[in-house]
Amino acid sequence: MTATSYILGIAAALLTLAVVIEMLRRRRLRERHATWWLIAGTLALIVGVFPKTLEWAADVAGVAIPINLVFFVSVVILFLVCIQHSSELTKLDDQTRTLAEQTALLELRIRELEQNTQSSIEADDQ
Incomplete structure (x- = not known):
């Protein structure tokens, strides 16, 4: 690989990490969602800075071509x-269904109370 491809790989990894961290900082991404992206960015940065680690990992995993391990x-x-x-x-989805059921029950109860109140008012007027 050429020096340009190493620099491009490092820049892409740093950009990924910077974007994820900035999204976390601005609360546009939660920690539980960022975990896998942080892991991917960190692995990409390690491979970009130490390219021999990819070859070592490919040998350990028994993969002939290191880029296949990346994929x-x-x-x-x-x-x-x-x-x-x-x-x-x-x-x-479960929470939405539960909330919809609770809302429907509350609306039904409100209608029943309104009908009972209306009936009581009509009975008092007579």
């Missing part, structure tokens, strides 16, 4: 992000 780890991280979002979406 595999990237897919795994994105898969974990998808699982995390699916889990939270399911939780939010």
Whole structure:
């Protein structure tokens, strides 16, 4: 690899980390959502600064071409992000359904109380 590609890799990793940290700071991203992105950015920074670590990790994992390990780890991280979002979406869906049911019951109770109040007022008028 050329020096330009190393510099580009380091810059991309630093940019990723800076964006995630800034989003955390501005409360546009929660910590539990940022975890996998911070891990990915940190791994990318380590590989960018110490490129031999990628070759070492590929040898340890038994991967012939180190870039294939990068793609595999990237897919795994994105898969974990998808699982995390699916889990939270399911939780939010359950909460939304519960709130909708509670709202419907409260509206029904309000209507019944209004009808009872109206009936009482009409009975008093007669």
